[in-house]
Amino acid sequence: MAKLKIIFSQTLMIASAILFGLGVEEAIDYIITGDIYMRWQWYIPLSIILCAFICSVPSIIFADERSSGRRFTVKVVIHFICIFAAVSLFGLLFGWYTDLAGFLVIAVMIVIIYAFTWVATYWLLKSDENKINDALKDVRDEE
Amino acid sequence: MKVILEKVSSPEDERALIKAAEVTEEIRSAMDLLENNCRSILVSELSDERSSGETIMLGTDKIYYTESIDKKTFVYTKEKCYGSKLRLYELEDTLSSNFFRCSKSLIVNIRKIRSVKSELNGRMIAELLNGEQLVISRSYVKDLKRKLGV
Numbered sequence: 322m323a324k325l326k327i328i329f330s331q332t333l334m335i336a337s338a339i340l341f342g343l344g345v346e347e348a349i350d351y352i353i354t355g356d357i358y359m360r361w362q363w364y365i366p367l368s369i370i371l372c373a374f375i376c377s378v379p380s381i382i383f384a385d386e387r388s389s390g391r392r393f394t395v396k397v398v399i400h401f402i403c404i405f406a407a408v409s410l411f412g413l414l415f416g417w418y419t420d421l422a423g424f425l426v427i428a429v430m431i432v433i434i435y436a437f438t439w440v441a442t443y444w445l446l447k448s449d450e451n452k453i454n455d456a457l458k459d460v461r462d463e464e
Numbered sequence: 465m466k467v468i469l470e471k472v473s474s475p476e477d478e479r480a481l482i483k484a485a486e487v488t489e490e491i492r493s494a495m496d497l498l499e500n501n502c503r504s505i506l507v508s509e510l511s512d513e514r515s516s517g518e519t520i521m522l523g524t525d526k527i528y529y530t531e532s533i534d535k536k537t538f539v540y541t542k543e544k545c546y547g548s549k550l551r552l553y554e555l556e557d558t559l560s561s562n563f564f565r566c567s568k569s570l571i572v573n574i575r576k577i578r579s580v581k582s583e584l585n586g587r588m589i590a591e592l593l594n595g596e597q598l599v600i601s602r603s604y605v606k607d608l609k610r611k612l613g614v
Contacts, residue, residue, distance in 0.1 A: 383584045428510045446582035447582065449582055449605075450581060450588070453608065453612060457578075460612070461577055462575045
């Protein structure tokens with residue numbers, strides 16, 4: 322059940338991140354070309370959700386993992402490779418990119434979103450941890 | 465039992481007189497609460513894994529955490545482990561607000577937690593004052609925050 326929750330929440334987060342990336346890409350396109358329309362084939366929104374789901378599956382490798390150590394670093398690398406491969410494959414199948422330049426844009430987007438997600442996750446975890454530890458100082462017994 | 469409260473002018477004049485036919489566990493607990501400002505619970509010393517030893521009253525301020533294993537309840541202090549006839553949910557009702565359930569089988573004394581560390585999966589690892597580490601399940605982290613007013 323816990324793993325299903327992780328997959329579900331990750332699917333939502335990744336789908337949001339992909340939509341954010343596409344939004345930024347289209348905003349840049351508008352600034353450069355002045356094109357106010359964004360044209361998508363009918364299957365693109367569904368392909369984004371499906372891609373987000375596939376990308377969320379590797380996250381279960383962190384379900385029982387303590388967030389430190391060499392083993393953890395190896396898992397992060399494997400996780401990134403899985404996500405990079407999944408997004409690249411989906412991009413190819415659903416026509417998110419048609420040439421090398423398009424692929425490079427997608428690749429840069431993956432790296433930025435991946436790094437941002439880790440930084441945000443770490444910041445949120447540390448923030449909670451620090452708040453609790455500060456509160457514990459006031460109630461802790463002296464031993 | 466009939467309880468009579470009589471107000472006095474200063475804390476030095478405060479007294480508690482208990483008239484009881486016999487000293488039951490509840491009476492003993494009330495006496496501990498009044499005398500030592502903490503409750504006590506009845507626990508059995510574990511002489512070995514199979515048999516229980518002497519039964520004693522243990523102040524709840526000495527308890528680090530309690531754990532339920534195979535329907536048996538164990539109470540842990542800084543260095544010792546005791547058995548309890550109470551089920552974990554019964555202990556939860558008995559123990560003070562300083563205790564909180566950190567997983568399905570564990571109740572921990574907040575005052576004995578040295579620090580916590582967040583895990584990626586939403587759980588937290590609590591390090592106690594005696595160096596032991598306990599897992600705070602993801603669903604109980606909110607309870608800890610609420611208890612601490614975070």
